[in-house]
Amino acid sequence: MEAAEDREHRHAPPGGAPGGGDGGPQDERRPRRPRPDPQGPAGDAEPDDFHPERGRLVLPRGDRRSEDRPGTDPPPQEGRGFGDRRVPAEQGDPVRPSSSRRIALARLLEEGRGAELAPDPVAFPHRYSDPRDAEAAAFLAATFAFGAVLQIRNFLSRLFDALPPSPHAALTGAEPVRRRSVAGLSHRFISSDGVYRFLRCVRGAYLAHGSLERLYIAGRGEAPPDLRRDLARFLDGFRDRWGKSLSRERDFLFPRPERGSACKRHNLFLRWVVRGPDGVDLGLWSAVSPRDLIVPLDTHMARLGGWLGLTRRKTPDWRMAEEITASLRAACPEDPVKFDYPLTRLGILRICTRPRRGVCGHCPVASLCSLRSSAAG
Structure with missing residues (x-):
């Protein structure tokens, strides 16, 4: 039987009342505005980084810039290229691995070697x-x-x-x-x-x-x-x-x-x-x-995980993090999370241009990306 405290912290599904469904990423959630008692009992929180829109993930508020619309991709800024990063060379249900994924992930690590943090x-x-x-x-x-x-x-x-x-x-x-x-x-x-x-x-x-x-x-x-x-x-x-x-x-x-x-x-x-x-x-x-680490699931990893076929889940929670980790573990069982840093940099450094501009720039994992394949089709 579920305790009252647990019910208080259960998340509400989109459009539903609190108390049911899978829990979302609480560490990515923003507390509600204080009630008359500014710090009363903790209640449900609204997402901070993830914003559901018709059942899919959309850009977080911080990524929605005036330039984020279809058009010609501008020249890369100095110091913002993919090489400007220093990257070293069972839980969940993994998406079936492939040799092409291993090759693309190895290329990701290789191209990301070298620069400042x-x-x-x-x-x-x-x-x-x-x-x-x-x-x-x-x-x-x-x-x-x-x-x-x-x-x-x-x-x-x-x-x-x-x-x-x-x-x-x-x-x-x-x-x-x-x-x-x-x-x-x-x-x-x-x-x-x-x-x-x-x-x-x-x-x-x-x-x-x-x-x-x-x-x-x-x-x-x-x-x-x-x-x-x-x-x-x-x-x-x-x-x-x-x-x-x-x-x-x-x-x-x-x-x-x-x-x-x-x-x-x-x-x-x-x-x-x-x-x-x-x-x-x-x-x-x-x-x-x-080998036991779980990938840190931020907005960039959640979106890339879906586009690259690392997860089939839509809810960015612990289970999604486990599923993405399991898919990466299939490529490197002893150190699956080593791919986290270079993957998330694709989004943080805005190397991935497809969702913003409708065109793909240089990307070492483009061969795995469902956005690119759908555009080609």
Whole structure:
């Protein structure tokens, strides 16, 4: 029987009442506007990045620019080419693999080798040589990696400026981060008080366990690895330290994968600290195997997953993330998520021009794309 708390957090299907259907990506959802009690009990949230339109995915608001209409594709901007990125060389139901997919994905990795990390937020933990600082910076950067790229970068710059010179030392020192240090520091719908509470939760986790990896291991206990369960327990370790107020901000910053959330930002954090080191991901943890990671499901990965035949699902939730991962695992069983960074860059760097302009530019996975094949037909 479903608990009342579970019903409260169930998502509403398009056009329906809350309480039924598959859970959507809660970590990509925006809290409702506050009621008379600004932070009353958490309710259903509306999507932040995904906007359903007649049962399909459409461009998020941040991608809808005046230039996004059919027409001649402009010359690529300097520094925005596909080569300007540094990329290293069982769950769900995978779409049937093919040799052409393996070849196209290998080409994707090869063409993406080499350049700077900007504008990806993973550049922030790369600033620190101490693994303790890199781990702390990775969790902070991944947690707030939502919104427009420039907006994320500006917020994170201000956040790390408030934690000098070492984020780990600032979070674990004898004196906690003071509220006035983050006064006025907000990110989209996360208030400065929410940022302060978040930092206190991270501090509590460090003081109790010594590192975030040890917190993750403690949640697993003696059970065999199960990433969805272990991630849920990991995030509970922060939620339990939050307190009673600002519940909507808490639920966004620490979502619940067991309720269907895709947990994009926290799967992104796991990718950073588990894979590598390879110039992009950091390779800080040994508690999780790269083969068990789940792809961080953002708008770009959800759309590309459908176009490239990596998933048949339409709802961008944990199950879609599992299905895309399973399809990538068929191409590389030991490290399926290594394709995440170069794939999402196709959208972030606007290399994929077909949905905006009606024409295809250079793209290493164009041979797999249903948009291109439908245009050719």
